[in-house]
Amino acid sequence: MLLRILIGSHDPDQAAALGKLLGPSLAAHVRALRPNENLWAVLRAEPIDLLVVDEPLLGGGALAAIHELRSLPDAPEVVVLVEADDATHRAELLAAEAFAVINPDIPPAELIAAFQTIVRRRAHQAHREAAAARQQTTNLLSDLATKSPVMREFLALVRKVADTDSTLLVQGETGVGKEFLSRAIHTQSRRFAAPFVAVNCSALSESLLESELFGHVEGAFTGARRARRGYFELAHGGTLFIDEVGELSPQLQVKLLRVIQDRRIQPVGSEEEFEVDVRIIAATNLDLNQEMEADRFRPDLFYRLSVVTLDIPPLRLRREDIRAMVDTHVEHFAINLRRAVASVSPEALELLEGYDWPGNVRELVNVVERAVLLTDSRSILVRDLPEEIRSGRSTAQPPGGGDLALQPRTASQVRNDPTQRPFAEARQELLDQFEMNYLRALLGRTNGRVTDAARLAELNSRSLYEKMRRHGIRKEFFKLGS
Template sequence: MARAFVELGVCQALLAERRLLTHVLDTLEEGLIVHDHARHIFLFNRAAERITGYSREEVLGQNCHHIFAPDGICSSQCPFKEGEEGSLRRDDVVTFTTRDGEDRRLHLRMAPLPAEPGRPPTVLAVMRDVTEVMELRFRLSEKYSFHGMVGRSAAMREIFQTIRQVTTSDYPVLITGESGTGKELVARAIHQESRRRGGPFVPINCGALPESILESELFGHVRGAFTGAVRDKKGRFDLAHGGTLFLDEVGELSPAFQVKLLRVLQEKRFEPVGGEESRHADVRVIAATNRDLSALVREGKFREDLFYRLAVVPIHLPPLRDRREDLPMLVEQILSEIRKETGREHLRLSGQALEDLLAYPWPGNVRELINVLQYASIRAAGGLIEPENLPLPLRSEAERPAGRFKLSRQRVEEALQKSGGNRKAAARMLGVGRATLYRYLEREKKSTSRRGAGRRRRARKGANRGDDLR
């Protein structure tokens, strides 16, 4: 009897301890989830209920990937499936869809819990909703930079916002824009913001490879598939499994290859060259081109069905000449990189050199700007980049050889007349920097003064000759 009372007391003490522990866990701000080696959840506190929208009764005993379909609480990169205890640790920000269908950003920390010898470990996941914090950080920083891209123009702010919106799905994205506008940067930003950020980002330039090699590069091949195939090789679709595949210059694909790519996008399956086994393509496809695919569709050079498969979410990058207000920020970003590479901490751009950059049309876009600043940094002996350090096509009119001025007296007079004498507005109309227009006007003033002085001298000489004749 005494033993029964002792055992009853122990049980009551254990139950009281369990209730106390549950109460303590429920007071925490962080959501806590613990599941076993089979992903069955056996701990789910109140904060986890609030963050996910699921009740404890719905979740306990359920498989994490079943209740939080399709990829579990940790999105597609579940560290638990790797099978090694070291791989169970994770500290990352993931996108999670609540029971109400709302996408939230969660800071997720995962770690294995100690287990008895011979038993598989259990996993603790600690999560905090950081959606509002990240939104605030984005709003504070969107004027300055976003995953290596800088810009405060309306066009770039719209692109930043679109990138954040498309990261909650795996729909294909088509990025268009001239060469050098930064299409791969946008693709990488989409990957880094998405739930696939823990997976690989695999780029391939479709226009740089012959079709026979491109097929092997994308889909892989088996041993003996062709001469030189001495072993099996994984393609980019395999290498990008769980991540993002970036198809650059997709407008260069041949009609025959477009059919093969369309099949993969439709069926999510592919076969290696020379192989018979069909493989699942668990990738997000982002394509890019500097060509007008709509025009190619109309000309019959690009499949319309493939175009619509790729362009579920279209993003167009404007050329640099259409977002000149971003140029000073781009210059500072590039110069910062040059300072780090060269150790020249005081390297900077003069005001007139910046005026010349603003007046240039930039056919090569940001890539050309990088090249120009690297060149100028070499030419600048001191720490200040002056107009004479720039490549010849970018130098202001005063620095160029004769006969290459963009300005003329007629154009300047018309611009000043239209602007009501406002030189700043006139410079904008002429497509040159304000200082460039000022120098031109000063030069014209001196030239007019010299011509007037010459006429007066000639008049005096004529008058003197008349006196002599008399």
């Protein structure tokens, strides 16, 4: 988090001079109390981390004033500036919870050095508090143990870029674990001691999202009774995870691009800019190439975000990991839900390994939790699984190997006897089989070029992408040389 320092003095000129002296030297946002500003009003309107205050400004009851300052909403640490070096009085101020006591008349170099020490001490304290708060929820790359060659190759790339400051774009279907991976990357990076801050762009309106990202000042809009830090400021020194970045409005795309370029933010309603040190990891389940073709996403922002693109393989392309994931979550939910469930029957496991998992890891976790909660046995049985998994609507990898996304589902694979099912259901499965075969042939003809394939099929690109996503077909598999 970016450290905010307010310098207050009974002599405004002295406060301004001290602010100019310290501002360029400290890795923090430093400002002096202006002549027309009231100290207490500012502290109630703005988040301040460190108040550097001339003792006379606290009035006759300095000790009581420090206690009151420490009870404010953001409880700023207080550095008291004193004119005389009185050891007894210094001890009284420190006992009243002053963070430090300094004589401002010392030489400028010594004053700067003293404040640099204070700022580092305050920053380390904040980092320790943040680390302790997230200790129980730390995600590690080692948690992503895998037997899948596809996933091993992917994780090898992740490890190469984790301990850098490069901007990353994490792509993948819904439920593959984009935020989990991003948190693990942050943990692996040199920024681990600093905050990891996450924001979901699809969960907030445009006006609210702008304020959440960049912060706002008091009175910036109706209801803004107090200044507020934005996510960029809160993530200072650490990582900002921007989920569903493809949902950003054109206006916010421009503002995000400017921040990435300049590393400076401007809170809503403010004329002042802050410099921020943040690593950005953006994520989306949209195809941003398609969004750019449709003029919904800026190419210049895409290129800034995608210094390295990490495409998380969907679960159906790494079936080797399903058994271990199921076992891990059965054990987890058995403990947390206090159920005497110890295993999964071979028949149930076969169905789980054969299912396509359109909701990926998130869906698997939900299915296992439901089964552990509802089963009457010590082992999860076929009857404990959801109907779509029991019915075998999604098939395991066909004999002879190959990528599931490239394999048509034959009638025998989908169901041995289609007449055992309602007409509409059997008809839909045959239509799905035709659609998959058609899409494979079409993309093979165009070498994976979706725009050309859409033109030949007389479909718009968005419709074609939706059909590909539904069947688990990726254009990369049809490109020449892939």
